[in-house]
Amino acid sequence: MLGIAPQAAFHVSTRGEYGMRLMVDLARHWSEGTVSLHAVATREDLPEAYLEQLVASLRKAGLVRGKRGAGGGYMLARDPSQITAGDIVRALEGPIEPQICTAEGDAIVNCVLQPGCATHHVWMTLQSTIAKALDGMTLAQLAASDAPSTTKETARA
Amino acid sequence: MLGIAPQAAFHVSTRGEYGMRLMVDLARHWSEGTVSLHAVATREDLPEAYLEQLVASLRKAGLVRGKRGAGGGYMLARDPSQITAGDIVRALEGPIEPQICTAEGDAIVNCVLQPGCATHHVWMTLQSTIAKALDGMTLAQLAASDAPSTTKETARA
């Protein structure tokens, strides 16, 4: 399609999207011990084999714990109030950095144009803005918004 | 590389990066009439042929005007204070929408999971946060920060 018709800026990939759904689902079943990926995939209508891959990243990031064998499954590694959307996005899509020179933490990696890097400011501002927004949302808050399963019907909004 | 090692979230492509540099450059030479792409490419050390493609998007978005022939070039279509980083990003990378269901303007496109779309809230919040940040930065502000060329040396920050 060439560079003619760009589609969307700041699009999050299915890794982030599915992963977020997965984590919210786990949060909603936080009290029930482990939940199998099969159950999550069915409830959320997501490809199970693909979820396996995503949950591996989440596990390596210390956000979930897996239990093998029959009756096994996954559960959040800590309380839903202690996990943020930022944690999840970083685990699945990498650090939040609009540009390489605006990496989180140590920012002075390699700004090619030192002299008048006006654009650097744009991406840095953006990075901190996005990070702040995502880090301010906890899984507990997200899980509470509206619950389709288990709870039969919560009061609207 | 498979899905094993994701690189970076919310990364802006070279379209956005180069395009921003291009526009800041045009803003800095706002008083000089048209500026050729060749000059911009040289100053900013960017591939000229590629810039041609990007500037086409900017022109279609009404952000720059081109003048053909010898001595021609491009200039901003309006005052640098009337063009925002948001305008530029949208022209080059498309609308700001973390997810398709969070498109700018009319948001009710197609949320697959109507019942308990908790994640929708995440992306919507993100979209408006990003848009607000980018729409709050004008080219005039960016061009003023530090000028490498023309002006010999501006007072710091």
Place this chain on the structure above:
DNA sequence: GGCAATTCCGAGCATTTCACTCGGTATTCT
């Protein structure tokens, strides 16, 4: 012990996007 349900692991693969390049045409200035 055997079997089924799981997590865990790594490879592979089709499609799309990215980051460009190239060749050509139209226009304008000198």
Place this chain on the structure above:
DNA sequence: AGAATACCGAGTGAAATGCTCGGAATTGCC
């Protein structure tokens, strides 16, 4: 006339995306 420029569309190699598949290890239950 000739040079400098914008304008246009196609093409291309490399990477990322969005999955699937096969198998090994572990655990619970009969």
